[in-house]
Amino acid sequence: MTAPRARSGALLVARVVFHTTLLAALPFIVGGLAGFFAEVSQVSETLPRLIERASVVLLPLLVVQGVCVFVKVRRELSLTDAAPSARAVLESVLRHTRVMTDKGLGLFFGALAAVVLSLTLKFAELGIIAVLGLSTLYAVVTVGVLLSTFVAQRFEERLAARGGIIGREFVPVVVESGESVEELFHFERVPVPWGFVVQVYQRLPARLATESRHVVGASVSMRRVTLARPLHRTPRGDYRVPPASVAFTDLFGLTRVAIAQAAEARLRVLPRLYPVALASAPRTLAPQEGVLSVLRRAPTEDWFRVREYMAGDDTRRIHWKLSVKLGHLQVRQPETVPVVRRRVRVVLDNYLPAAHAQGEEVDLVLGDVLDRLVELWISLARALSERGESVQLAVATGDGTRHTETLELTRGAQPRLLELGSRVQWQSATDFHEVGDALERGQLMVVVTARFLPLPPLPPPSAGTVTWVLLPVSDEIPTALPRRAVDKVLAFFTQPFAPGAEENALLASAQRNNARRRLETVRAHTAHLTAQGSAAAEAALRARGEPFYRVSRSGVAYLLG
Structure with missing residues (x-):
């Protein structure tokens, strides 16, 4: 030391x-x-x-x-x-x-x-x-x-005395993942010394892949100016962006004087809901198929009420005999018939040991994995609820005071479901078996996991009580982009940013190259770790003899097979 x-x-x-x-x-x-x-x-x-x-x-x-x-x-x-x-x-x-x-x-x-x-x-x-x-x-x-x-010491006092503002907002402030978002910076009556400009700089959260960089001149001293730039990515998450660094920079770009930290903002990107379907019977050694067998119910299996056919209805639900009798098409409505509602707790495994969760590179590599896991978690819960089950979602918070957060999926709860999904993060405090403890009498449990690390100590298998849904991590790890020799030669003779930009400086280029190498190292290590660990975790879960499903993608739907 x-x-x-x-x-x-x-x-x-x-x-x-x-x-x-x-x-x-x-x-x-x-x-x-x-x-x-x-x-x-x-x-x-x-x-x-x-x-x-x-x-x-x-x-x-x-x-x-x-x-x-x-x-x-x-x-x-x-x-x-x-x-x-x-x-x-x-x-x-x-x-x-x-x-x-x-x-x-x-x-x-x-x-x-x-x-x-x-x-x-x-x-x-x-x-x-x-x-x-x-x-x-x-x-x-x-x-x-x-x-x-x-000047800088009293900048905020002068700004308030002039009735000026430096503000920021994301438009829209709540979106679904993948939708377009613009960052707007508002400047009004900002005191700017002669020969200087106001520069705002901040690197947004790494997963947004965007830097806030705005420059305004003395024109903002007398009027309102709004500058906008789109975000490069909008992955799922609840982003609380801290204040940006505001500085005076001379017209030559030789000096920068920090004057304030201003314009914090918030952006919430909601996960998307996708269809969930069963591809085959669950892989289980037990006679019970588990709670997810309800997803295989065909549109013609149940007692029905009927209503007049509308464009877009499933033609398999047409009641042909009644339609011939009445002279116009009638369709069955299975959702109107009460069924025996089973109580199901859908648990999300978002545990990641602290040794594997350090650095923003890990968030960049495993962030998309958690996004897919959350989408599967909430989509599966919605599918079970629509089939008549009484669904409770549970996830570890990583907070020392409140270990677990739950949500009863009742009618009209979809906004709260999406809001909960946007806040889920990897955490190192609570493993999934602690979230699933203390099941109520007669309650079933579905564990949605992308496990690639050793399993925690689990209780003996229970026939039909626990169902496992595994998302293979290796399918979600981003692959390295190939770089041709000619690209390396061109990179030596060209500049990645506009002429005169500070990002073209030798030190800035070296920092970007080091960050790129660190990210590739973490990606390669994680890909190797998940390729081995995911297979071991899958084998351990299969050996328990409980209902087990492996997840794949079919178009936009999640397929359980």
């Missing part, structure tokens, strides 16, 4: 020194080193005058920056009751001095390279370019530090 902490402390000190002292001294250090190795006798006599004029420009800027940073650090540390540690002071100093963007750092190091080349190649025009670039950068950085000290 000591060595990594020491390394992180040394890195912190180095970053603070770079953004304070070295930012002004590094051009002279680099120029001196270049002069040591190159012939610079022609410009050596101008060195005293250069240092004198540079001091006239740089020293006031450094003093202003130093005073501003001191004020901000003191203001921040005064909010804490305990005496701040040296590390806390350094982190505060770094937070308030690091205002340069990647483009600003690129300009800085580009100017240093111009200094070296001008001295080595005796190319005076490169020296002029270096001086102009560094002077512009120092001036813009100083203005940025001043803004962060005296």
